[in-house]
Structure formats: C-alpha cells, structure tokens
Amino acid sequence: MKTGSAIPLWIIALLAALCLVVLGWTTFGFTMPFEHETGQAVLDTYFSGYDVSAVFHMQALLDRNETASRILRAMYFGPELVFPALLAALLFLIFLRLGPTETWRGRRAPRLLGRIIYILPFIYGLADYGENISSLVAFSDSGAAGLAAQILPWMTKLKFASLAVCAILILRGAILHWSREN
Template sequence: MKAGSAIPLWILALLAVLCLAVLAWTTFGFVVPFKHETGQAVLDTYFAGYEQSAVFHMQKVLDGNETAARLLSAMYFGPELIFPALLTALLFLVFLWLGPVSSWFGRPLHPLLAKAIYLLPFIYGISDYGENVSSLIAFGNGASAGLATYLLPWMTRLKFASLAICFIVAARLAIARWLSQGRD
C-alpha cells in the first residue's frame, strides 16, 4: 500500500473548508466585534504571546464592558468549542496522509519519537482547549481565577508553538513526499 493512500484527499479538503468556515465565524462574529467594542484584540489572537499583566488588563476591560464580556463568553461556547477539534483532526489526518514516519526523514527513527510526532496535533488541541477554559475561568468571578490568570499566557504560547511545529513538520513532510515522488 502506498503511503497515506487510505485517507482520501476530499476528507482533508472538507476538514480544511470546515476549519476555514469556523475560523471566519470566530473572526467576523466575535473577534472583530470585540475589537470594535473594546478597541483591543482578544488575547487568543496574540501570536507572540503576552504577559500576565495583559490578562489583568483584560479582566478590567471585561468588568467595565458587559457587551464585550458576553461576546467573549459566546465565542468560547460557540466556535471555540468546535475549532480546536476540527484543526486537530485535520492536522492528524494530514500527518497520516503524508505516510509512515520512516518515509518522512529517509532514515529509521526511534519508535517513541515516531509516535510522538503523531501526538503533535493533539498537543495543539489540548492546549487550545486549555486556553479556552483558562480564559473562561480567568475572566469569571470564580475562586480559581488567580491560577487561570497565571496559566493563560502559557497556554496561549503552548497553543501557538505546537501549531507552528505542526505546520513546519507538515510542510517538511509534504516537501519530502513530493521529492520522493520525483525520484520514482
């Protein structure tokens, strides 16, 4: 059996379209209105990360703006419930579609390292959901808000770092697969 042949390309395309649709829903339904309402971006969009002081500032903004607080809450209970799962599935299936790990690097890998590569999309998904839960707790009035305020910047960094690693690995694997097809 050829590498990755068990997963039809249309499934990957469908998942990609669904990811883009939910991302558009998040962006135009919540992120843009939030920015319009507060003059600030949602913390989830800070690709380079942020410090704990940004979380404290956002807590003050949300305490003084009920509309913004409702928008943020609706985002986490709407598209942000769906998007991490869709993107995790897409990334995992792309890794499977690209074929066995041994063909990616042209040499045998330690079995644990090979399995760890397949876990990368799940690290992204778990960290994205962790960021969402931390946001809900940090911007709520619960007793765990302090811990969530501390964890939130780290969860965002882990989310974007794991996502970047997934994209880099997928791009490298796609190039390696393309080059290996040229040799056949």
C-alpha cells in the same frame, strides 16, 4: 502506519473547509466585534504571546464593558467549542496521509519519534481547549480566576508552539513526499 495512508483527500479538504468556515465565524462574528467594542484584540490572537499583566488588563476591561464580556463568552461557547477539535483532526489526518517520518537528519528516524509526531495535533487541541477554559475562568468571578490568569499565557504559548511545530513538520513531510514521487 504506512506512507500515503488510505485517508481520502476529499476528507482532508472537507475538514480544511470546515476549519476555514469556523475560523471565519470566529473572526467576523466575535474577534472583530470585540476589537471594535474595546479597541483591543482578543488575547487568543496574540501569536507572540502575552504575560499575566495583559490578562489582568483584560479582566479590568471586561469588568467595565458588559458587551465585550458577552461577546467573549459567546465566542468560547460557540465556534471555540468546535474549532480546536476540527483543526486537531485536520492536522492528524494530514500526518496520516503523509505517513511516518522515515528519516531525521539524514539517518533513519527512531520509531518513537515517528509515533510522537502523531501526538502533536492532540497536544494542540488540548492546549487550545485549556486556553479557552482558562479564559472563561480567568474572566469570571470564580475563586480560581487568579490561578487561571497565571495559566492562561502558558496555554496560549503551548497552543501556538504545537501548531507551529505541526506546520513545520507538515511542510517537511509534504516536501519529502513530493521528492519521493518525483
């Protein structure tokens, strides 16, 4: 993969716009009504993470409030089916457009490091889907609800950690790309 891949900028812009539309759909169509209904935010929005006790608290809240349970389920079967894939594709195409990491800490980067970076968007996507599936199972009457409740906080942490690393690497890549051109 060469620097400045042949990915047209309009495709990246279109994917970014689609991500914003789906994020708006999620926010205004589901997370805000959920918070209005329950007085509590959806666990997916806890950027700093949460623990298993928060999952058990949410389970109890959803058991008492059928409307909130329907809102949450509709969110996972609506915009949350497409958003992780759209964002993972956007991140991957941005990495392709910026090109491989050529230097790391002032030295030539190992080839393996340059290739691993392209896997990060897919780690984010899988973690987000894993979080969504864990939420659906944890907030159901399934026998695996307890296991899913244990996994759920870790999937959220992995999702946000991989997203943060992607954002940092994209910023770094954009700065290096800009400095090479100037």
